[in-house]
Amino acid sequence: MSDSTALSAKDLIAQYGGIALDKQNDLSAVIGDNNWTVDLSEGVISFGDQLTFPIQIMGTFSHSSETFLWGWANTQSDLPENLLQQAAQLKAYGEEHQLPLFTTGQFECAINDVHYIGLIASGMFGSSAYYVADYGSGALLVTIKSEVVDKVRTDSPQRVLTVFPQLISLFEMDHQQALASYLKAKAFDVIMKEKELSATYNGSTIVATFDELHRLASLNGQLS
Structure with missing residues (x-):
């Protein structure tokens, strides 16, 4: 991604990245080591014989060319229109807010950038999770909506202490804004000061401090 694209999307990854990455833990707990299959005519992804979830297609990543192709720009694959609604909404959002990440049909990127898009899309649309379905020569990026995944969601404050450091190690963002x-997405009451954040939920407290550039300096929890 170009610098301008990355900067344009920083607010979005800060807004949605934490809760979206949190949800990936729920998905992993549900699907385990099951292999995936996709049925585009039905608009679903299956993991093993018992788990089948509706999907929206974001796009595809090519390992050989290291490019991402948005679903709405993939005219050769004749993808079902009803599976491209979220991708089309992201394009419209990008056009409105001048975000090239969402409006450039195909662009060079790394596989980490595919997860970046997945986190933003999952967060923006309130999805249960996203999934990068690797098929050898490339990977299909989809969002998933599933009550099965939603039901295993945990409000454990402990997860914040592991998920958030992982998030900021993967992507650039304003750490204070992101935390x-x-x-807030996990229903904490948050109090912000210049270089400090404190949050409480159901008897648990999380306190973080930041440097002058809003980078995380410390993250601690008193968990009930």
């Missing part, structure tokens, strides 16, 4: 958004 506040993540905690």
Whole structure:
């Protein structure tokens, strides 16, 4: 991704990245080591014989060319229109807010950028999770909506202490903004100061400090 694209999307990954990455833990707990299959005519992804979830297609990543192709730009594959609604909404959002990440049909990227898009899309649309379905020569990025995944969601404050450091190690963002958004999405009451954040939920407290550039300096929890 170009610098301008990355900067344009930083607010979105900060707003949605924490809770979206949190949800990936729920998906992993549900699907385990099951292999995946996709049925585009039915609009579903299956993991083993018992788990089948509706999907929206974001796009595909090519390992050989290291490019991402948005679903709405993939005219050769004749993808079902009803599976491209979220991708089309992201394109419209990108056009409105001048975000090339969402409006450039195909662009060079790394596989980590595919997860970046997945986190933003999952967060924006309130999905249960996203999934990168690797098929050898490339990978299909989809969002998933499933009550099965939603039901295993945990409000454990402990997860914040593991998920958030992972998030900021993977992507550039305003750490203070990202942590506040993540905690609010998990129903914490958040109090912000210049270089400090404190949050409480159901008897648990999380306190974080930041440097002058809003980078995380410390993250601690008193968990009930």
